[in-house]
Amino acid sequence: MSLILDAEKCTACGACVDSCPFGVLSLKGETLVIGEGCTLCGACVEVCEAQALSVPETEDPSPRPGVPPGGVWVFAEQRHGVLAPVTRELLGEATRLAKEIDAAVAAVLLGDKVEHLVPELQAAGAQRVYLAEHPLLAEFLEEPYAAALTELARRFQPEIILAGATYAGRAFIPQVAANLKTGLTADCTAFAIDPEKRLLQQTRPAFGGNIMATIITPRTYPQMATARPGTFKPLSSGSSADGQVVRVEFNPGETAPHSRFLATVAEIKERVPLAGAEVIVAGGRGLKDAKNFKLLEELADLLGGAVGATRAAVDAGWIAYPQQIGQTGKTVSPRLYIACGISGAAQHLVGMQSSDFIVAINKDPAAPIFQVADVGLVGDVLEIVPALIQEIKKSRNV
Template identity: 55%
Template structure:
């Protein structure tokens, strides 16, 4: 909390004018802190007489960290199928587990999920903890969060990975809070630090302008949610052997406070970007929504999907479901054609895993060329129509 030494305070008002939250007022010649204080520390930095200080609680080390061992992956399943991010995380988890010299386990929660555990083993899991219970037929934060937390408390994994999907983002923070540990959300890279075995969790920060690497030194497990399509799954090996552990949890643990009356799968978003092998994307360089008619034509000829940068979506040229980037979808197609996209890092984090990136931009110094496999410097309104013509000729020949 913010401490004010009233004997040292001279009531100069510098802290009051500095506080962007309006949390400090000078009353009766002395600074007084209000409830809107966020402990940002800006007032402490400007106080020339040292009357302000922040008292922070020291984080206690959570017992013996060596008691926690193993890498876990929450294996998300939807509508009776494993989500692709589950196998992607097993690929990433396999590398972490080998680096740490520990086992890799998957946690499977749901109802009537027969056969999925064997699939997880084929994709790299050594063990699969299965909680198959009718209470988990519909997803709720509390039931799924309580189940994963109960398993983690008993078996003590040092690392838990989950997808940064709608489901993962919904209940994994509850798990971290229940276990009194840290959580790094929306990671794009994971590694093990050599000197102490800590998990290095890298994610975009400050609007995607920098990449921050975060560690959780004092508590376990180290929990990360990871962006879909940024990790590569292992090649499926049907001959792999592993251990499937059926777990029966206390019914009270799985009893949710929310009752799901009905689940409706909307079919409003027909933009299947995540599974497209070819993606044609447009940006600010298309100038208006008419430019996207040209992009759609190229995508149709190639049998691909249409994507866009945030600038194009914010301009109202194309709906949000097409947006790729930090605040949109992540894609990893075989071919990504970027038309009139400058290549801001916020966009790059959503498409840089593509096998081949083709960039078309009139600015030879555009950052997109730094990640492009092939670059074409020129006007998209001249180049794209020629590509459409050539592809049509080849398709009809």
């Protein structure tokens, strides 16, 4: 299938060429050439004043099925009986979405001896909790988690499933979508409901955050998405904890499992975890040395925040990979992000530019980090950070 060009209508104005996010359109004289790599995103169709371009109608042999009854589901991620913060965030967002389509919100809780989390989920917005407990679900593994959620979805027919775009979520949710033969959108940062078609509009960054795309799952259910932690707001006032609990037997199947948990070999020791941190102090190449990360730790401690880093700092061995923020590391969106000695490569910016307030400290006034900062301090980070630490201590009489 390819883009349809009505050559008679085309005026060779070139508007579509500029609009194409993928650079596949070009003008050869007065003729529009559609190159390889078109994703049929339709950006060119919108800008074409002559209406010479169109996206082919999807051949759809099966009509869209009726809306399933199961409502909006949130995968309640937990480890060792402690909920991941993204669970509450997604229950907040699910509550908002469910209101628009007049559906119920349910949480799916998988684990071993995790029933005590049910009231927390109800307070966070779950009107119903599906609970499956089994020793095989005690530690995260793709295979049993995908099997359990697939089975639940087949049985109780959700309209929408949301899960956190955590390492675990991004590992097994695609398997659930594949098992259910339905669409999945990764790492979303915004959701809306198309009221006419009752479709979930899922917005996410692509191309390293340089473009945003809105995606739908038009023909199949459930509509599935993983969502970026720290992006959505939990409910401010808890709902009543008198919802329904549906206990489900997890049946691991007749054959022995193909994967086994052996051991946790390293725990990431974060004083404050990056995921869900309200304040993050991050360092880059400008810190010059591993020992200078102690300064950032001190500042982060004073602000009750976490410490992050750029890829350059991680590659230099100054700080461990799990602290890396950016395209090849974690994505964060704290209330306050202090970028210390970070030049602001596009790959770093995509991991932090949705932070509420960004402070940049850098010697080079032309550093790209200043383009995304709310406040930029031009100067030596190794002088400014110690001065800031002193200032905070002074004001607190420490």
